Amino acid sequence: MWALRRASLSLRNKSFNVRVSSVKLLPNTSVEDESGVFDSPKMVCAKCGFSSMNLCYCSGSNSGHGFLKFSLGRLGFSSEAGAKTTKEEDDDLEDGFSELETPLGEESEKGVVSDSEDSDESDESEITGPHNELELPLSHDVDEVSTGKRSSRKRADSELFKAIMNGTGPTIYTALEKWVEDGKELSREEISLTMINLRRRKIYLKALQLSEWLESKKHLEFVERDYASQLDLIAKLHGLHKAEVYIEKIPESFRGEIIYRTLLANCVTQNNLKKAEEIFNKMKDLEFPLTPFACNQLLLLYKRTDKKKIADVLLLMEQENVKPSPLTFKILIDVKGQSNDIDGMDQIVDQMRAEGIEPDNYTKAVLVGHYISGGHDDKAKMLLKEMEGENLKENRWVCRLLLALYAKLGMADEVGRVWKVCETRPSVEDCVAAIEAWGKLKKIDEAEAVFEVMARKWKLTSKNCSVLLNVYANNKMLTKGKDLIKRMAHKGCRIGPLTWNALVKLYVQAGEVEKADSVLQKAIQQSPVRPIFSSYNTLLEEYSKRGDIHNSEKIFYRMKQAGYISRLKQYQILIEAYRRANVPAYGIRDRLKADNVFPNKTLANLLVQVDGFKKTQASDLLD
Template sequence: MLALRRASNPIRGQLYHRGDFRAFYAKSGIPNTCSDDVVGIHMPIQVIFGRCISSERLYFKTSVHQNFSLPRRGLSSQADSTSIQEETDLDDEFSDLGTPIPVDSTEEGSPGEKSEMKSISELEPSDNDDFEENSPETSSPNKLELSDTETDTTGEDTLKKDNLFKFFKVVLAATSRSIRIALDKWVKEGNPLDRNMISYTLAQLRKRSMMVKALQVTEWLEANNHIELVERDYSSHLDLIAKVHNLQSAEKYLDRIPESCRGEIVYRTFLANCVAFGNLMKAEEVYNKMRDLDFPLSDFVCDQLLLLYKKRVDKKKIADLLLLMENENLKPTAFTYRILIDIKGQSNDIAGMEQVVEAMEAEGLEPDTQTLTMVCKYYILGGLKEKAEAVLKKMEGGNLKENRSVCTSLLQIYASLGKIDDVERVWEVCQSNPRFEEYAAVIEAYGLLGKIPEAEAIFEKMAETPKLLPSRCYLTLLEVYARDKLFTKGKDLAKRMVTSGCNIDVFTWNVLVKLYVDAGEVEKADSILHKACENSKLRPMFLSYITIMDRYADRGDIHNAEKIFQSLKQAGYEGRNRQYHTLLKAYVNAKTPAYGFRERMIVDKIFPNSAIAAQLARLESFKKKTASTIFD
């Protein structure tokens, strides 16, 4: 036990640069860090992270916030006053970003998802979509238990498939302004409407990242009495409000939910969205509320908090939470272990990572492809290529054709290792009848290997398929262009996405922002993001905003940096040191005092870390210089 307590060593902060591994790291569906050097095997996971818990409740302390790392995600902004003329010169290159797709096409894609999208006429219910993306909403095994995820399209006793698809087509074809009229007309004409139809339609809309339309359906459903609403319906509605609008709007809606339906599922859904926003104080407030309401502590809640503390690099709270799980007799799930493996790996604690894997296997939980991919990645980052190749061999199994589901991961990892022969060998297995996810994986692999013509050739072959290409397929090649700074090709591909009727989601916006910013077109990136946000009503990624804000800060452009800072707050991205650090960088580079900045942080309940404290101290010297000029 004493030896295992060495796991409590301070975080070394040796976070890896993602570089070429960003591609398959994103598929892990898990955030960030913590480190400990540990020896030994088959030990309780709580001991591996060694810590004594002090309380079942979570409390806010000033000192806690001082230990947080800078988050990595951010939002978009509006253009500043200096770029008004430049906005008008954009020639509306991407004026269609985020606008509704024509009636005869399908909106798809999604926040970090990879779903095989088909044309409307080809939609069939299936439990095995070829292209299932990992998104903030879908990547975790502990998915939110929302009513629209419980679709039973095989129940022919209650619903005919033709009615199900007919209803979905009606919803899909309606514009944002006509959706309620279309739904009212459906009911008025005497067509059937039941929970199964609503569930299937909402699930498909979510899969296609059509959150605004999904929200409109739930609003219409709640405003009428066509079916009896249960807690899961309200939970789904709350989740959509958070995703389309912000946490504040979702919290107001939560208070309006009938008390009889305001149960554990609703609070779990709200907690998950607090975690997705990275809002520590609100997440802990919701957790404490759940404890006050005597809801049982679940592995879902613990996993959500682990994700949050991992983002914050809060080693103490991670250890406390694991010990709380032990005290509550909650066994770690496969997803819990995956989070802990990621924590160990990102802090360069390979021995600790291996110990977590061994503890997982000792509990009878076999690491899945996603977990093995993560382990392999950290071996590569740690320079342990032989161990990585051993994991790859295990993933392949005896017959790769019979184990084809691992091909997407293998393509990416072999490309990261620079093994072009293995990439081509794995692709040969898929080439006779490739799935969209395999197309995307091999395009990404050739991009990592610097073989742009080969990646383009595969994309064109994929484009020949009769199915409507999912946005992820375009996005993969767009990411290749952005990484290699091929601005003209990237811009042309983005235009092709729009004209093809492909939905432009927040991940596409993010890559476009990077493409334009790297080309020195910051104002255009700002304008594109602003127009897309206005047209689609979706909330851009935190990283999109920060990418633009960083460049404005580098220029010392306080006006534009402040404008994006306000946009971040309006979008619900609050309580993060990263945006304050970036804003202060603008003042430092402009050599201008930031009067009242400490007070702003106090009001926003932000406590400066060491980097921000250093910036504030530097800005104090500008105040002295300004005062001295008065007497010159």
């Protein structure tokens, strides 16, 4: 673990105290950059001999910065940032999910897609790859709980799922009652398969209705994982507060570690730093064992919000003898890649292999993405060939990853070659990845051709149409986008958050930001499902570029109304609107403090520029 901690984060230019029990371990004095990763290749610690390429812990410096304190008695966390930054770069990475959490070729939503916009309903066999990256212990595994075995049936075999999806009306209760009246089996296995289908398609509202119906009608004797599944769905659809209220209704005997780890994972998914740390501490107070799962959740959250705390989590894992899991290594690889520390990233891979863990293809895809971003195309191509294996036809499922990565490299011929392997018997995921790849390469005709393959093979859905809509939006093809919307309406596709988001992008890219705003507002009024984060952020950025304070504030307020937490990046975009309009932003520092947002150097500079009480030569003369 010590070797991992040294190889995981290059802490450059920062001084802070880390306290674990009575042990004080202090890194050498330095200043952190905005990415939260440190790199000072010419500095070597005189005490321990580690170069700053590694994480150095020696007891020779203390500059009095804000520090994060761990006490093994309580594991208390301070959310104070207290960090200094050294360069003014765009901190998009703070705000988005990287390729690690969002599989290549899928929409990064930061929101909820319910049954107002279903995913594909193909008869394709099970999705290959991790559909539960956060390791949530959900009750679609209830057959495992009761039998100790995972069902070998394919997701398309669930008759109950088909009955639910073929039902009419706003709820699924009529279909469920009919199922029982017809005397059909309502076994754990059938319920499990149905939940798998609903969750994988992100049809969370129907999944919650099914869970609540089973509980209220006593058709299923709930165990802890069943309660955890319902808790997860409530958190996704109704927010963390409602989820906490639900926990109080769970019988005390079932309020175990699985319940709280599910709530913790949802805090992380919703980027709620304060609540995540609170739940983590509560798990310690309840004397649940410290697990790799809980630590990984904090690592995921700090990767997005406060990278300097990652080293402290690793130190805690070392002190508590918590062995890193494959996900731990994936997170650290991604952190290194985001900071363009390719050597450090390779060191993490070496350490991973030394621990007997071979990187899977999803991890390799993350590595390739960072190699490309860092200008290491040769390394990327070598790893892509390794991912392909000797026979790509026998390794078909990896095609969707290869399509996205070859497109990122700009290699249209390779995208075409991989698609030919898929073309004879494509899956929905293959088609989606190919459309996105051709779109990235600006090969619109090829993207449309793949879309038509998908349209002939399966019923058109809003989710699949939104992929092509995004291609049109990214290439400023408003007319084609409108035509596709009309086609969707003609085919009876249900319109939801992904389609709204594509429409917003279409109009914004066409310069019609007011129309985009109007579309989103109508969507909010017509549907109980909230728009995804990206829809609001696209409008906020566009209004900010125009120096339109009124509309920037309006969108900022709507984001809060929708339940999205105001973070550093959103405040930065908002304050940019004031700067461009050359108008003071009175009270903005108090707003930042109220939202527990601590400025980095970029935001601090912006705050100075919009400070209504700053001294100037003119104001001095007038005073």
